[in-house]
Amino acid sequence: MPAVALPATADWLAALAGEPLPGRRQEDWRFTDLAPLQAVAPQLWAGPDPFAHVVLPAGVTRLDGAEIQALADPILHATGSATAWPVRLNQGASPHGLALRVSGAAGPLQLQLDAGDGPGLLALQLLLVLEEGASFELLVRHASRGANATSLVTLVQLGRGARLNLGVLAAGDARASLLSHLAISQAPASELQLTTAVGGWGLSRLEPRVCQLEGAAQTRLRALQLVDGQELADTHSQVSFGGPEGELDQLHKVVADGAGRSVFNGAVRVPRQAQQTNAAQLSRSLLLSERARVDTKPELEIVADDVKCAHGATVSRLQQNELFYLQSRGIAADQASKLLLRGYCEEVLRELPAAAAACHPLQLLLPERP
Amino acid sequence: MIRPDAPLLLEIRDLHARVEDQPILKGVNLTLRAGEIHAVMGRNGSGKSTLSKVLAGHPAYTVTAGSVTYRGADLLELDPEQRARIGLFLGFQYPVEIPGVSNLEFLRVATNARRAERGEEELDTFAFEDLVRERLKVVQMDPAFLERSVNEGFSGGEKKRNEILQMALLEPLVAILDETDSGLDIDALRIVAEGVSQLAGPDNATLLITHYQRLLDLITPDYVHVMAAGRILRTGGKELALELERTGYDWVDQELANLEATSEREPVEVA
Ligand SMILES: Nc1ncnc2c1ncn2[C@@H]1O[C@H](COP(=O)(O)OP(=O)(O)OP(=O)(O)O)[C@@H](O)[C@H]1O
Ligand SMILES: [Mg+2]
Numbered sequence: 001m002p003a004v005a006l007p008a009t010a011d012w013l014a015a016l017a018g019e020p021l022p023g024r025r026q027e028d029w030r031f032t033d034l035a036p037l038q039a040v041a042p043q044l045w046a047g048p049d050p051f052a053h054v055v056l057p058a059g060v061t062r063l064d065g066a067e068i069q070a071l072a073d074p075i076l077h078a079t080g081s082a083t084a085w086p087v088r089l090n091q092g093a094s095p096h097g098l099a100l101r102v103s104g105a106a107g108p109l110q111l112q113l114d115a116g117d118g119p120g121l122l123a124l125q126l127l128l129v130l131e132e133g134a135s136f137e138l139l140v141r142h143a144s145r146g147a148n149a150t151s152l153v154t155l156v157q158l159g160r161g162a163r164l165n166l167g168v169l170a171a172g173d174a175r176a177s178l179l180s181h182l183a184i185s186q187a188p189a190s191e192l193q194l195t196t197a198v199g200g201w202g203l204s205r206l207e208p209r210v211c212q213l214e215g216a217a218q219t220r221l222r223a224l225q226l227v228d229g230q231e232l233a234d235t236h237s238q239v240s241f242g243g244p245e246g247e248l249d250q251l252h253k254v255v256a257d258g259a260g261r262s263v264f265n266g267a268v269r270v271p272r273q274a275q276q277t278n279a280a281q282l283s284r285s286l287l288l289s290e291r292a293r294v295d296t297k298p299e300l301e302i303v304a305d306d307v308k309c310a311h312g313a314t315v316s317r318l319q320q321n322e323l324f325y326l327q328s329r330g331i332a333a334d335q336a337s338k339l340l341l342r343g344y345c346e347e348v349l350r351e352l353p354a355a356a357a358a359c360h361p362l363q364l365l366l367p368e369r370p
Numbered sequence: 371m372i373r374p375d376a377p378l379l380l381e382i383r384d385l386h387a388r389v390e391d392q393p394i395l396k397g398v399n400l401t402l403r404a405g406e407i408h409a410v411m412g413r414n415g416s417g418k419s420t421l422s423k424v425l426a427g428h429p430a431y432t433v434t435a436g437s438v439t440y441r442g443a444d445l446l447e448l449d450p451e452q453r454a455r456i457g458l459f460l461g462f463q464y465p466v467e468i469p470g471v472s473n474l475e476f477l478r479v480a481t482n483a484r485r486a487e488r489g490e491e492e493l494d495t496f497a498f499e500d501l502v503r504e505r506l507k508v509v510q511m512d513p514a515f516l517e518r519s520v521n522e523g524f525s526g527g528e529k530k531r532n533e534i535l536q537m538a539l540l541e542p543l544v545a546i547l548d549e550t551d552s553g554l555d556i557d558a559l560r561i562v563a564e565g566v567s568q569l570a571g572p573d574n575a576t577l578l579i580t581h582y583q584r585l586l587d588l589i590t591p592d593y594v595h596v597m598a599a600g601r602i603l604r605t606g607g608k609e610l611a612l613e614l615e616r617t618g619y620d621w622v623d624q625e626l627a628n629l630e631a632t633s634e635r636e637p638v639e640v641a
Contacts, residue, residue: 330483343470
């Protein structure tokens with residue numbers, strides 16, 4: 001359990017964001033108890049800049065200071081991110097920044113953003129600009145071993161025909177918080193694959209926001225969030241189509257154990273100009289305990305009339321017929337449950353960028369429980 | 371092959387079972403000795419799959435009366451996994467898809483569970499790959515299926531071959547194959563039938579649940595049983611299946627009616 005909230009931290013965070021902490025009266029934060037965030041010491045994380053020694057692969061260069069603001073603003077605007085509380089907090093907390101331009105077929109990159117056991121708020125900002133036709137694979141790893149908070153704002157601009165495979169692998173600590181806001185703008189013919197895998201955080205809040213500026217792009221979202229103990233994992237995703245013929249394929253998976261709580265809100269916006277959009281959203285939750293709670297809600301705003309939008313949500317326990325099939329082959333019930341659980345997670349984890357395999361995401365997210 | 375002195379493998383006596391409050395098996399009697407091949411036929415819904423699942427220990431079914439003895443021990447006492455480890459195998463009518471679980475890993479864990487029970491050492495990934503590649507030949511299956519998730523996206527016929535591959539790896543003493551022939555094309559039927567024949571030997575017994583003579587043309591049964599309304603109504607040799615092919619199941623209603631009439635007069639005694 002998080003310690004008693006220090007009023008000082010709430011005030012401090014509010015001052016950084018220039019706005020009070022979101023509360024339960026705000027629809028977007030209705031289920032999200034920020035107690036773990038408020039239990040963090042009211043100070044900036046004092047460790048070294050995690051971006052300081054990043055070695056860039058071929059095809060990737062740093063953007064210079066003057067360009068950064070000019071590139072960031074339109075992305076924030078397209079996704080409506082500028083007013084999001086986690087973004088405001090991040091901007092107020094003088095984040096460490098990394099701003100990259102990618103051209104051609106660039107090599108893969110991995111970023112380790114480990115808050116360790118240091119106290120306070122670690123604020124980070126990442127800007128990626130993929131030029132026309134560029135392709136890039138990036139794995140962002142978050143970790144923590146203490147009572148701290150990581151705030152990351154990722155801004156991405158995908159040029160025409162660009163392809164990005166972005167993975168977030170975040171195995172946290174029950175005392176730690178993760179606030180990750182991703183604002184991504186896609187030009188036509190670009191392809192985005194975003195795979196997020198988050199588990200073990202006292203509080204995690206992911207806000208992927210994708211805007212297909214003129215439609216005609218492909219967006220593939222894969223997410224896995226795990227909660228156990230008293231943890232809370234919240235994903236509020238938003239995909240909007242600014243023109244016709246855009247595609248979205250979204251799968252959000254949850255494993256809820258202990259007294260954990262999972263929140264998923266998946267907004268899809270298809271305005272009049274986005275005819276022939278093809279969007280599919282599926283949310284699947286696996287409940288492993290009577291005390292765990294899952295709230296899942298699609299939020300489809302469809303104005304265009306010539307579109308395909310499918311959505312579905314399931315909440316289930318381990319499937320009896322699957323368990324029986326494994327048992328009927330001599331596999332003991334507890335081992336069969338483990339296999340099924342791993343298989344359930346693997347469906348998302350196998351889509352992480354290739355570099356993830358080396359860090360054994362299953363073991364990170366599903367440590368052997370006593 | 372019928373040998374009256376062959377060891378008893380499975381003995382089902384007056385087995386009754388229900389699902390929720392609905393009785394489905396109403397007194398099944400069946401004895402399997404080593405070396406024998408039995409066929410169970412019968413109309414849709416007569417209880418064939420239920421019998422197979424009760425034997426394998428499916429938790430949805432409750433046994434309300436009767437007994438099942440497997441090599442002298444009470445089978446019904448055991449967990450499903452224990453039944454499998456000691457050599458009972460069920461080839462499912464509808465094999466289950468398990469997304470995300472690799473077929474190869476599944477087969478290895480299952481094979482090792484059976485091996486451990488037999489006092490054999492566990493096979494590591496390399497040793498297992500050798501074994502599985504050899505057994506793949508029994509069903510002429512493409513090794514690419516090992517890399518996929520268990521049954522996920524397999525065609526109907528591919529799932530059935532995967533069942534027989536499991537049988538080939540687990541080397542059961544009693545194999546119950548529930549409609550392993552349905553959904554197979556002509557070549558696949560022959561391949562699967564050859565695989566099953568190859569695995570059937572003097573020390574094990576096979577129970578084929580089927581609707582069609584074409585499987586029994588390829589695997590000659592020693593006994594053919596006709597199931598109806600949750601019991602075995604008639605038992606004969608292979609000619610019984612041929613007769614069914616000609617006459618269908620109309621006679622079953624008459625026989626069932628007779629049975630009901632007798633059972634109203636005196637307690638049931640089905641031999
Ligand atoms: N889990 C269950 N819940 C409800 N009813 C069931 C269940 N399992 C079996 N039954 C019912 O029991 C009866 C026997 O079913 P079973 O599957 O054993 O038939 P079968 O002989 O295998 O038929 P088929 O030839 O069509 O495969 C059917 O009426 C079926 O609906
Ligand atoms: Mg059946």
